[in-house]
Amino acid sequence: MKPFSAKSRYSGLGLIKNALSYHENWQRAWRSPEPKPDYDVVIVGGGGHGLATAYYLAKVHGITNVAVVEKGYLGGGNTARNTTIIRSNYLWDEAAHLYEFAMKMWENLSQELNFNVMFSQRGVLNLGHTLQDMRDIERRVNANRLNGIDSFALTTSEVQEIVPLLNCSPSSRYPVLGASWQPRAGVARHDAVAWGYARGADALGVDLIQQAEVTGIRRRNGAVEGVETTRGFIGARKVACVASGNSGALAAMAGLRLPIESRPLQALVSEPLRPCLDTVVMSNAVHGYISQSDKGDLVIGAGADSYNGYGQRGSFHVIEHTLQAICELFPMFSRVRMNRQWGGIVDTCPDACPVISKTPVQGLYFNCGWGTGGFKSTPGSGYVFADTVANDRPHPLAEAFTIDRFYSGALIDEHGAAGVAH
């Protein structure tokens, strides 16, 4: 059947025609190829980070003989499950530089991909509820400013001005003593980020292979040869693992042990409301963070479960505690009904920082351990990991994040800025 012209495809008539033909004539955003016998690079994991890595390998390094191998569907892991908060106000220079690099990429990402990722710089508040919170906020804001990051310490009344609905009463259970405020921070549309990178990578020749689970990493003489998958063996000169939630299991397939723990982290969305919250409010102390999506739902994130596991659900008491805290902070949301709840499995490192690294196995690389906060780094992570894989040495921004830090002790403790305690 003749494909629709661009004009009719995007016109109202085109939409009606597509609906009546059950979208059979809708132009595919990417191919669905059979895996080739071998590739220069196989990327394990088709989340935002894996797809971004593929895109930059092709775009920046001209390496296009690349496959992304995904066990489910593209962007169906934590990329689909996160609360999409993007900020760069991390404490230590190494982390601040990496996240700020990503932030600058977000600011141009829709243009770069020619795909609207709906990056909305509506600002992020991190509330302080105790004197110690406020001391930590002052310290982090000062460190941010020294790194050229927009960051401000606000008083209670300044916070109230930005979020009139917030309960700033001094007698509340979690009194708001102030906040840090990053105006350039915000949210983006999670699916669009995966789709934009997938479309861009496909157009540059990358094969996106879905429904193919990696079950083994084949090695010979200390170097990778390829991956065993549920769709057969795929040979590769280099294998780059970006399988958030499953990194420990993948590393074990290559005889490696990563300093990583995997835990459920939950989120919820409410029924849609009229626009009432035009910024993002986070409270690490109460383990609650909230924003309003463009559809009107309240997007609410909870804390991580304190036990390890792979069930993408999480425990009830965690969301109960979070909703109590949200109702305390926003009493007028107490009668809002929650529509959906889910969990994702986050890989956490002991210092709340990622691993972007070569491994002792030649040609095998890992990008993982982003814990509860990796969505915000998607473009930066993909860029520096692609560079690391292409050149077989850490990108300068990734030097501090290699596995070696767990031998040398040069950890970068970002627990205070990580958003969710882990």
Ligand code: FAD
């Ligand atoms: P994923 O999107 O999970 O991609 C990894 C992919 O690997 C998956 O699609 C998976 O199916 C695939 N895979 C795994 N094993 C295999 C295998 N053996 N073979 C083939 N494929 C495999 N971060 C923020 O910055 N801001 C937030 O507000 C935020 N909120 C969060 C809220 C929740 C509830 C959760 C769960 C996470 C949140 N995060 C947040 C963290 C963020 O979601 C992750 O750090 C980020 O999405 C990781 O991206 P990724 O591409 O590495 O992972």
Ligand code: PYC
């Ligand atoms: O990293 O900003 C963050 C975050 C918020 C919620 C989960 N992670």
